Amino acid sequence: MRETGIQTIRKYYAFFSANLQEAMVYRFAFFNNFLAELIKVCVMLAVWMAVYRQRSTIAGFDYPMMITYLLVSQAVNNIYGFRNDAERPISNKIRKGTIVFDLLRPVKFVNARLAENLGQTVFQVLFAVLMMTGFHIFLPELSGPSSGLHGILFVFSVSAGFLIMFSVSIMSGLLSFWLMNNWGLRNAKAAIVNFFSGALVPIVMLPEWMQKVMNILPFKNIVYVPTMIYMGQYGIRESLLSIGIQIFWAAAMWLMAKGLFRLAIRRVSVNGG
Amino acid sequence: MVIEASGLAKDYVIHLKGKGLMGMAKSLLRSEKKVVHAVQDVNLNMEEGELVGYIGPNGAGKSTTIKMLSGILTPTKGSVRVCGIDPQKKRIQNAMNVGAVFGQKTQLWWDLPVRETFDLLRRMYNIPMERYKRNVDEFMDYLDIGAFAEQPVRQLSLGQRMRAEIAASLLHDPKVLFLDEPTIGLDVNVKVSMREFVKKINKERNVTILLTTHDLQDIEELAKRIVVINHGQVGFDGSMEELASKYADGKRSVSFTLQQDVPEITLPEKMAGHYTIEREGRQVKIRHDGHVNASDLIVALIQKYRLKDIDIRGPQIEDVVMEVYRS
Numbered sequence: 038m039r040e041t042g043i044q045t046i047r048k049y050y051a052f053f054s055a056n057l058q059e060a061m062v063y064r065f066a067f068f069n070n071f072l073a074e075l076i077k078v079c080v081m082l083a084v085w086m087a088v089y090r091q092r093s094t095i096a097g098f099d100y101p102m103m104i105t106y107l108l109v110s111q112a113v114n115n116i117y118g119f120r121n122d123a124e125r126p127i128s129n130k131i132r133k134g135t136i137v138f139d140l141l142r143p144v145k146f147v148n149a150r151l152a153e154n155l156g157q158t159v160f161q162v163l164f165a166v167l168m169m170t171g172f173h174i175f176l177p178e179l180s181g182p183s184s185g186l187h188g189i190l191f192v193f194s195v196s197a198g199f200l201i202m203f204s205v206s207i208m209s210g211l212l213s214f215w216l217m218n219n220w221g222l223r224n225a226k227a228a229i230v231n232f233f234s235g236a237l238v239p240i241v242m243l244p245e246w247m248q249k250v251m252n253i254l255p256f257k258n259i260v261y262v263p264t265m266i267y268m269g270q271y272g273i274r275e276s277l278l279s280i281g282i283q284i285f286w287a288a289a290m291w292l293m294a295k296g297l298f299r300l301a302i303r304r305v306s307v308n309g310g
Numbered sequence: 311m312v313i314e315a316s317g318l319a320k321d322y323v324i325h326l327k328g329k330g331l332m333g334m335a336k337s338l339l340r341s342e343k344k345v346v347h348a349v350q351d352v353n354l355n356m357e358e359g360e361l362v363g364y365i366g367p368n369g370a371g372k373s374t375t376i377k378m379l380s381g382i383l384t385p386t387k388g389s390v391r392v393c394g395i396d397p398q399k400k401r402i403q404n405a406m407n408v409g410a411v412f413g414q415k416t417q418l419w420w421d422l423p424v425r426e427t428f429d430l431l432r433r434m435y436n437i438p439m440e441r442y443k444r445n446v447d448e449f450m451d452y453l454d455i456g457a458f459a460e461q462p463v464r465q466l467s468l469g470q471r472m473r474a475e476i477a478a479s480l481l482h483d484p485k486v487l488f489l490d491e492p493t494i495g496l497d498v499n500v501k502v503s504m505r506e507f508v509k510k511i512n513k514e515r516n517v518t519i520l521l522t523t524h525d526l527q528d529i530e531e532l533a534k535r536i537v538v539i540n541h542g543q544v545g546f547d548g549s550m551e552e553l554a555s556k557y558a559d560g561k562r563s564v565s566f567t568l569q570q571d572v573p574e575i576t577l578p579e580k581m582a583g584h585y586t587i588e589r590e591g592r593q594v595k596i597r598h599d600g601h602v603n604a605s606d607l608i609v610a611l612i613q614k615y616r617l618k619d620i621d622i623r624g625p626q627i628e629d630v631v632m633e634v635y636r637s
């Protein structure tokens with residue numbers, strides 16, 4: 038008996054709502070995280086304000102642009118998750134061996150993890166929107182999307198960026214099958230992604246050779262590209278082209294994540310019994 | 311056949327870490343490997359509705375076998391068919407056919423109430439509403455889950471949690487159920503109700519069940535067929551009675567105290583060769599095998615001698631199992 042498309046969606050929706058409900062249980066912890074993030078953003082804001090007291094533009098970015106870049110890129114980062122650590126639940130399950138139950142469910146593993154992750158993401162989007170609204174009130178220099186169309190393209194761009202980020206995290210999580218303790222790896226990944234995605238510094242401000250490296254790597258598609266689209270730094274044509282490249286990377290990373298999963302369950306064992 | 315496993319084997323490769331800083335540095339460069347033959351050449355066929363007790367000491371390979379049968383682990387060698395399909399190649403299809411409880415792990419959502427968990431499982435398995443309602447009502451009633459159904463799983467006692475686990479594993483009406491130490495750590499009451507439930511499910515729904523446990527009472531009450539595994543190899547596969555007659559020789563005995571001095575104890579001709587007598591003055595212990603009936607033996611004895619403090623020992627399953635483990 039083949040299942041219908043609706044039935045398939047319903048299955049994955051169960052994973053989505055499981056995590057949404059769990060996130061609800063921890064909403065207070067979540068608000069703590071909100072607060073921590075808010076403080077981090079304010080500190081970064083203060084640093085950039087100090088920098089811009091010395092000079093009026095850096096690599097073509099004036100002060101209002103920089104403020105916008107900073108807040109939009111941080112909001113995007115928060116949509117993906119505060120610590121970009123979709124892999125943490127996977128690592129934990131692999132270590133404890135409860136991954137057996139995920140392997141016993143009648144769903145595709147990576148797809149189910151995506152559905153779960155989206156359950157959390159609902160909260161994260163909510164937070165990002167709240168944060169941006171708040172800053173708009175207090176920072177007149179902060180500007181909105183450069184046009185309605187750019188705003189719409191931004192949503193697509195963030196979605197593609199989300200998929201890239203998610204796939205990278207899943208791969209990092211699956212490595213726990215080989216490296217029982219991947220705490221170090223997780224931190225390294227977080228640092229690399231943070232830097233190379235443009236979440237710390239706009240890529241245009243970096244030395245030429247570094248920009249070249251970053252243009253080859255997929256990471257700038259995670260934060261930098263959506264933020265540049267939002268700000269209207271890319272024209273419509275360029276935006277569409279960039280989104281095309283993002284979709285390419287999203288598909289490639291997604292397939293890699295699936296491949297790694299297949300390799301993992303074929304090659305490696307499950308803990309405990 | 312619902313389960314067909316032939317020549318099943320699993321090797322684990324362990325990367326040994328050196329001791330201390332130097333050892334760790336060395337193992338980075340050239341890691342030493344050790345291969346554990348966790349399961350070797352296991353053949354296991356189970357018919358629909360069979361309930362097999364799969365026993366063996368710790369580390370014998372029970373969980374590894376179950377993980378291969380349920381499609382979680384790839385066998386190093388051999389083949390598995392569950393309901394006619396390869397559980398690992400057709401993981402999703404297989405998932406609809408099997409349910410599992412691992413006593414040391416939980417499949418429930420830690421922070422969600424039991425009822426919510428059941429509802430999530432309903433959606434994950436696309437269980438038709440009517441069937442789901444019937445199952446939930448029956449399980450909740452039989453396992454007394456209603457009393458704690460609204461509590462988050464993290465607040466449950468082990469006994470409550472295990473009852474929820476087994477109910478969760480059966481909501482989608484699996485044809486096959488793997489129970490890996492489902493009674494571990496439970497008190498007698500919960501054990502009894504779990505046993506009754508497993509018995510009922512097996513009988514009424516004809517679910518094929520493979521059960522591992524260290525509680526031999528589980529086995530005595532539930533399993534007609536027993537498979538014993540030790541060091542990854544099956545040492546015995548057969549009925550309880552066969553197991554007893556094969557390994558219980560010398561495990562049956564009649565002990566008593568004579569009320570007067572007797573020079574020599576003689577027993578009927580037909581029992582010859584089937585017993586041995588150990589004696590210390592008036593204290594006597596007669597060990598016998600399955601050819602001699604304990605009651606016949608006592609009848610023969612009391613016709614000739616005056617006895618007191620008669621103690622009859624049947625084969626204790628513990629002894630029998632120890633014997634199998636040793637051989």
Ligand SMILES: Nc1ncnc2c1ncn2[C@@H]1O[C@H](COP(=O)(O)OP(=O)(O)O)[C@@H](O)[C@H]1O
Nearest residue numbers: 306307308310322348368369370371372373374
């Ligand atoms: N993930 C693993 N990696 C390495 N060795 C393992 C792993 N799981 C089990 N083993 C080893 O395989 C053997 C069988 O284990 P297991 O199947 O869990 O036994 P049982 O369930 O009968 O207690 C043991 O020697 C155990 O140490």
Ligand SMILES: [Mg+2]
Nearest residue numbers: 310372373374
């Ligand atoms: Mg075990």
